[in-house]
Amino acid sequence: MGCRDIRETLSAFVDGEASPGESAVVRGHLASCGRCRVLERQMRAVGEGVRQVRGPVPDRFREKVFARLESEGALPNRKKVFPATWRWAVVPLAAAAGLGLFLLTSREVVRGPAPPAPVAARVGTPVPHAPSPQQDVEPLSTEDREMLAMLDLLEDPVAFDANDDAEGMDLLAPGAPAESPHPPRGGRSGA
């Protein structure tokens, strides 16, 4: 086979598309033809050239494509996915609603005229001012009563200011001697 006749097969050979028989013929020819060996390399180089023709993905290409698709209504709506999700959410939502209803109902029971619940379930209610006559209610300790008294005091600023103990608060100022009945005001200024 001459050089001119082998060129098309050589092109397929370069692309890995020649049959085994064609490939054997091409290899035999290339072994004895320097011009076709150069042509083979040029053919490979031209193939590489195609891969060099490339450009970056344009800016915001994705946004533009999806905007056009959205405007045409060619994309499924995301909302279609959610109903199935909401169906699965019914059980926990119902459970949460039931729990909330239970808690609200429980509080009403506590505040109502019904017998009060144990102290542990009535945090924040005026327990010391309305002691329960029930025997199973655990009496408050002295420490608990002091704590509640302090809470009452903090909730009433007027009573707080009127309290003589407020003067004693200065005793806590840094640098002031705890024994002094009238420590210098201004905290650190005397230190």
Place this chain on the structure above:
Amino acid sequence: MLLFREGSREAFEELFSRHHRAVVRFAWRMTGDPSSAEEAAQEIFLRIARAAPTYLPTAKFTTWMYTVARRTTLNYLRDTKEDGERIPILLEGEGGDGVYPVQLPGPDDRNPEQVVWEGQLTERFRTALGELPEGQRAAFVLNRGDGLSYEEVAQVLGITAQAVKTRIFRAREVLLSRLSKDLSS
């Protein structure tokens, strides 16, 4: 694509993520300039989305995708031609009978495979590629640029594998005739 056909938006987003670079590259090689490539590539994805309801998996998705891509770029180039702008499409066979006066370098010339594809040479190559008949360019780009086999290229173009072989050979002959000096000097 089947999932997208069944209404999964996420499936299309995944499809886009996987293939948009290849589509843009193909459009760039077929149209020859960035703005045309972007318009054509956008149109390709629009057509893919529009075709989803009738999509049938009779071939590899990429083969189908390149079929859409090739037809879209071809239509795009024809539309551009009708608008009176310069278009690098020649009618099939317009380039001659496939025999070109390739000036081959001597055996001592440098190895063309080691050609440095720098700006000027790539630009000349891109111009020469754009002057190929569209059928030859599509066959050559799909095979050498996108890695499709002759058989896959044949499916995309709707011709025989033998015809693909001939088109690619002719494309090579034209490109070599235009670039042989660049490739051997």
